[in-house]
Amino acid sequence: MSKINLSLPEVQIREIRINSITGYQGDAKELVIASREGLKDKERSFSQCLGCSTSKAACMTVLIQDAAVISHGPVGCASCLHEYTFTYRVNSPLRDVMQPTPRRIFSSNLKEKDTVYGGNMKLANSIREVYERTNANAIFVLTTCAAGIIGDDVEGVCQEAEDELGIPVIAIFCEGFKSKVWTTGFDAAYHGIARKLIQKPRKRRTDLINVINFWGSDVFSDWFAPFDVKPNYITPYSTVKGLKYASEAAATVQACSTLGGYLGAVLERDFGVPEIPAAPPYGIAQTDRWFRALGKILKKEEIAEKIIAEKKKKYLPKIENLRKKLKGKTAYVTAGAAHGHALLSVLGELGLKTCGAAIFHHDPIYDSRRLENDQLAQHVSDYGNVTNFNVCNKQEFELVNALNRIRPDILIARHGGMTLWGAKLGIPSLLIGDEHFAMGYEGLVQYGERLLEAIENDEFVKNLKKHAINPYSKWWLEQPPYYFLKGGGGK
Ligand code: SF4
Incomplete structure (x- = not known):
């Protein structure tokens, strides 16, 4: 366990607590290895x-x-x-x-x-x-x-x-x-x-699981129902009372380990609520692992196996069909850390080639210290390496430079204001605010359909490109994208 100390009013910042960084350029595999061996942040000599x-x-x-x-x-x-x-x-x-x-x-x-x-x-x-x-x-x-x-x-x-x-x-x-x-x-x-706010548990409940998330749609009620469990969403749309007794839940799951890693670890260490040892369920391999980990923690493994089998039977043919249509398409991802990694896995599962990523920071390890929660490591092992992997805290000048060179078939963004850079370059760009949209087997189908829709309907961005004004100079677009990052090719 990491440096969690609830007796102090302030939390330690991520750079110190878990050695998070905001500057890196290379590939995903190297980053996963470096994260285990001691990762050093790289400074930028210029930053937006x-x-x-x-x-x-x-x-x-x-x-x-x-x-x-x-x-x-x-x-x-x-x-x-x-x-x-x-x-x-x-x-x-x-x-x-x-x-x-x-x-x-x-x-x-x-x-x-x-x-x-x-x-x-x-x-x-x-x-x-x-x-x-x-x-x-x-x-x-x-x-x-x-x-x-x-x-x-x-x-x-x-x-x-x-x-x-x-x-x-x-x-x-x-x-x-x-x-x-x-x-x-x-x-x-x-x-x-x-x-x-969170109180010591009065009892342990077997019918409640904490879901630490943003505002994503309520997919967990259906997923948990066969286990006779309900989700306790934390914190958007929760109530003060619901938060107080999060300490009584049977387990905690995450929609994004970057978001909730700290609270998941605190709930486990200080309140006895175990966090499931699996990264969130994006991509088939990870969804299998996630349901199995959930079944194990609830001591209902046979239910997990039944869900996996039924859902695969229903959704795998549709996923295969989408793979055929998306084969050969290239994608670039810009998003926060673990959710960005999750999107890479969704793209990998759907057969797209990810030709780069600009991820807003990197946590070499989460507060739980469990390697199973590392979504990037899972991605590399399930779908292979990602080249042009950049860690940058929304340095849009780097993103525009990289996109201008790489020219993917689609840009996937997670934050508002980022898709416009792809659109201005004539690249179809997709942002989905519901972080649960691509989760699970069914999520792959709905996300794949949206991807196809965005790639096939590119008339608007092509027109926009003709009229868009790029604020970056010719000089900048001719420099290496990581010019201002230490070791990134600049002077
Ligand atoms: S908005 Fe700016 S000044 Fe205000 S807390 Fe944030 S960084 Fe500080």
Whole structure:
């Protein structure tokens, strides 16, 4: 187990805790080997702007149905919170939330004077006012760079407010400047939830499994039903009560190990909930392993075997048919770490050739320290190597340069704003926000159909290419894509 310490208010950043990196260029196989032998980050001599941990902490708190969130800092830092109000509303049907309530997001609005005299009082007043206005069942306070730099006692103010109001008031330390790996913000949110919200189990339930995910569709209810188990989704669309007793579940599964690796490990180590020793179920080989691991942990192996056999009988002919149509097509992936690796496996299973990837960071190991959870290692062993494998924290200039050279048949992206680069170059580009869409055997069929649709309907991007203005200079496009990365061919 790694350096998890719930007695401390702050989580250790990923660079220190699990040696995560944001700079690498080479191939996937070398990266897997280097991850076992001691991986070193590579510096960039030039960098475009990065994401901020606050945004990721917001992602895991704003979507809790009955909580409120305060960004403690200048109002600009709260600008990333609103995007989750949109996410909440748009994706609510995927989770049967038929009447999505307005999200409760606030800023303590630190001003210049507050950075001189301190913002503790302003925060205390903000918490009181937010409670009066929302009657929330828990309030999360997300720290920002300004609050961190002036050294506000956010933990102390939250504790006092908790004693006064009688609800959990949880400090989440997620200042953007602390880490180049913005997924540290997920860990920060989970750390606060585990410290202050999750209770010791009253009993162990055999009918509940935690699913740590984003906002993906509810595929797990159907998958778990033959085992007589229900999913407890964490944290989007959960409730404060549902989170409190996540400690009683029979097991934890992940939609993405990069997202939930920390909380999965905490639930196992500090609350006795085992995490299943398998990477999420993307691609046939991994889906087989995942169902078997689930069956084993629930002591219902025969049910797992029955599900695998039935689903394969139903979906394998369709997958084979798609493979024939997609054979020879090339794809490039840009996404966050484990989910990006999962998409590589989906492409591998469907018979596409992955000719490169720009993955936002790399975790050499997850907090569980289990090699079975390493989705990239599983991908390399199931489907082979990926060349042009780049780890870059959304350095779009590198992506555009690489795409311009490689010219895949399709660009697969996971984050908004990335598909436009493929489209501008006339490359069909696909982004699917529902992270469960490609999961399992049935997921391969629906994802394969969407891939075909995107590749075959390329008229729009071809036209766009004729009119698009590329902001990058001819000079830059003639340089090696990793020119500014140490050892990447630049000066
Ligand atoms: S990096 Fe710092 S200043 Fe920028 S949005 Fe994040 S918390 Fe605010």
